[in-house]
Amino acid sequence: MIKKTAILLIALVLLSFNKSTPEETYSLTVKSEGFRNSKGEALFALYNKDGSIPDEKYEKYFKKGVSQIDKNGTATFTFTNLPEGNYAVNVLHDENKNGKIDKKFLLPIPNEGVGFSNYESIGMSNRPKFSKASFKVNSNLEKVIKLIYM
Numbered sequence: 198m199i200k201k202t203a204i205l206l207i208a209l210v211l212l213s214f215n216k217s218t219p220e221e222t223y224s225l226t227v228k229s230e231g232f233r234n235s236k237g238e239a240l241f242a243l244y245n246k247d248g249s250i251p252d253e254k255y256e257k258y259f260k261k262g263v264s265q266i267d268k269n270g271t272a273t274f275t276f277t278n279l280p281e282g283n284y285a286v287n288v289l290h291d292e293n294k295n296g297k298i299d300k301k302f303l304l305p306i307p308n309e310g311v312g313f314s315n316y317e318s319i320g321m322s323n324r325p326k327f328s329k330a331s332f333k334v335n336s337n338l339e340k341v342i343k344l345i346y347m
Contacts, residue, residue: 222278224337229288229312231344232270237292237309239264239272244285247327250313252287253298259284266290285330286314288342301347310344319345 227241242258244250249257262274272288289298290310299308305321313325314332332340 220280222280223334224275224277225279225284225286225334226273226275226337226339227286227288227342228271228273228339229342229344230271231312232266232272232290232310233344233346234292235266235268235270237266237290237294239266239274240289240291240296241272241274241276242287242289243276243279244287244327244330245282250285250287250327250330251325255296258287263291279334281335282333283331284314284334285327285332286340286342287325287330288312288344290344290346306347310346312342312344314340314342316345317343320347 229239232239241262241264242252242255243260244252244257245259252258255261260276262276264272264274266272288311292309293299298311300306301308311319313319313330315330316325319325
């Protein structure tokens with residue numbers, strides 16, 4: 198009986214050393230500024246892979262969230278449980294709540310406000326891409342993104 202107890206105790210001690218610790222996760226709070234009105238909603242999309250943006254129909258995102266726009270022309274959303282890694286954020290002023298970037302008649306220009314992390318302006322020669330928009334998340338973080346209307 199003592200031998201079985203000792204073996205069980207040794208096995209428990211060995212198992213406790215082999216336990217893997219859970220992966221640490223972080224939160225990312227995104228505040229977006231410059232909404233021209235409070236119609237519709239603010240759509241926040243988080244990306245974690247090269248080539249995932251632009252994403253006009255919101256099909257390649259890692260996580261997505263929606264927030265109301267306040268009377269000061271700002272909206273905030275917090276992504277939680279993010280493992281350490283590189284991320285990029287896109288914010289859309291989805292005025293008609295259809296979940297996609299609407300374009301001006303026959304032109305590749307957004308009709309609604311859009312914003313990307315690390316971008317102050319966008320255009321034909323400054324199109325959004327993950328490599329430029331991405332940033333490292335290895336702690337709880339806050340980012341501010343300016344909405345751009347064309």
